[in-house]
Amino acid sequence: MALIVQKYGGSSVSDIEKIKLVARKVIETKRKGHKLVVVVSAMGKTTDNLISLAKQITSNPPEKELDLLLSTGEIVSVALLCMAIEKYGEQAEGFPGYFAGIKTDSFHTKARIQKIEPTKIIIELEKDKIVVVAGFQGISYENSITTLGRGGSDLTAIALAGALKADICEIYTDVEGIFSADPNRVKNAKLIPVISYEELLEMASTGAKVMQSRAVEFAKKYKIPFIVKSTFKDGEGTMVKEIELKEGAVVSSVSIDENQAKISIFRVPDRPGIAGKIFTALGEAGINVDVIVQNVSRDNYADISFTVNINDMEKAKDIVEKVGEEIGAERIIVDHDICKVSIIGIGMMNHPGVAGKMFSCLAKSGINIEMISTSEIKISCVIRKKDGQIALTQLHKEFIEEMS
């Protein structure tokens, strides 16, 4: 008998038929003799609809009240799933996040879990009930309802699995697991059976639509393994856990991010503190800067280029133009015809020459590399947007298909 935590996202409970399906899956697991905690998200578009109601009142809704509002979405799912479980003959106990003992700080809309006190959950599990917990929400020490930010239900599940010392934590979603590349873009994309937390984090940062980073970071910090798998299709899914370096694939996945824009500032005086001035201003505006390249200085002037998410492009441009004027930069150019292709693999750390192989692969396809950024387990290249698909396909062929 194992203690299992399962999490079902919004697309898995988007209507009554799907909630019934989830209830049957849950019961199937229970009847194998396991103890079971189920974390659910709000139904489909509920959260978006609630946000839209709030925005009809005020364009910038106060965060504490927004949390109170949004917390209702998951509670609806909890109540309905409990009803469905009981209809099919098992006992269920539903918990809003604040009753489940999920204590957070007071940073509304993006609260961090401080402590989990799962006593009430344990009591109900011992009564042989299926415990259903509202994901995404907790309670602050000031007794206000908080929410954990987008993807917060994954975090709830992983944190509960850790606190309960669960044997397995399963994150059910609408995809079969984590793939070596987006299957919609690369037809030979393979399901990755095992992946490290670090690789998953890098995938998210390189534009792959996987789990929210906060949940993965939490799992990594507390060494909580979890499985990502499909609600609707059978399969083993992807196990995410700590991986010994020597076990890791050299390259486990290839990704593309087409939501990047490049901003270049020409003829910036090459004095200490100038780059700092630019990036501090961007940071203060909440803009995440991704790849940064500074050309070699000539005549005490340098060119600086960096990429930002395309949604931040206008805001970043305004800031850079303002700072550029102050520091006497010659010219600013914004370019959104770019994309970023990345290869990720924990085994890279043990295998020199991966970068060289990547650059050669792109060169063979006639693709020019404009910017490069690397971490210990990732190499990203900024290239022309029109070259993105071919780069993705060629890199996948070189590093994934020909390696297996």
Add this chain to the structure above:
Amino acid sequence: MALIVQKYGGSSVSDIEKIKLVARKVIETKRKGHKLVVVVSAMGKTTDNLISLAKQITSNPPEKELDLLLSTGEIVSVALLCMAIEKYGEQAEGFPGYFAGIKTDSFHTKARIQKIEPTKIIIELEKDKIVVVAGFQGISYENSITTLGRGGSDLTAIALAGALKADICEIYTDVEGIFSADPNRVKNAKLIPVISYEELLEMASTGAKVMQSRAVEFAKKYKIPFIVKSTFKDGEGTMVKEIELKEGAVVSSVSIDENQAKISIFRVPDRPGIAGKIFTALGEAGINVDVIVQNVSRDNYADISFTVNINDMEKAKDIVEKVGEEIGAERIIVDHDICKVSIIGIGMMNHPGVAGKMFSCLAKSGINIEMISTSEIKISCVIRKKDGQIALTQLHKEFIEEMS
């Protein structure tokens, strides 16, 4: 400076524009220098929509989970109203029922308030905030969310007013107050400025669409006065409070109930316990019997007639047919072409002859009275349904219009 509790029902917060209107009304009161607690219901049809979701899962949803589900409706209203109040420049603090200290028993979907611990509300009031509380809900001693039944938000407001020793409790609704008759049926219907709890309770029992009885009973028990008035029109509304007998109107209102059916059982053996058998069986099935008449016995047989709500008619008929067979009754007839007209007034207790005047009034209009039922402050007559409107008009003229 007064402490005021205001309650806004579902029709007062049915959309964002109305929520904004309520926020402005609330702020207006606050800025007169008062402390303010606002109780809100779920937006418009929210509760019905949630029930319909539950019924898609199971025709008979488990009550504990149903309460958890329904409680979300009022929380949405609380969060949105707080946002609107803050947008207009005042500070608000929102409370789900379980944080507001409303402790109930565990009779889910119709829980009774056991105790109110308003400490948290008082703390926020002292910070000069407008406190917004979710109506209709509480928390049981087992820490489950409970709901107080239909009309439960009125009860929340009245109970909070009592616990907080509020100076005024205002129940805002879509009508201007309580009228001497339904203004849609009687064009000269008058707003009643002051009415007793007892009269309001009798009005509800005689078919007038006023407040739910549980809230009024609670107010009566703890002597909590309250005012019923319109969200959308200015006016004094109706004050509901304890009234000295000598102050009371002889007849304060006239009402009609067209949702009644009469069941007659002919030639029932006139032995002790026979009537008991019939009405016990109906009671066990949860059917409320209203007017009961038993004819004078002849040859040791009697005829029994009674009225039930038209929704219970089929069920009542089945039960009576079964019991009728056991006890050897001759015949059972169901008649839904009836209605019940009533006059209500606390002053009736001091004025003999009111019944006679009522019967004469109906007789003058050629209306035959089939059944009569009386309480200390009410007289009801069952008549043909086709005579209902004229009876209502004539009784209102005789007892209300010609008296004022």
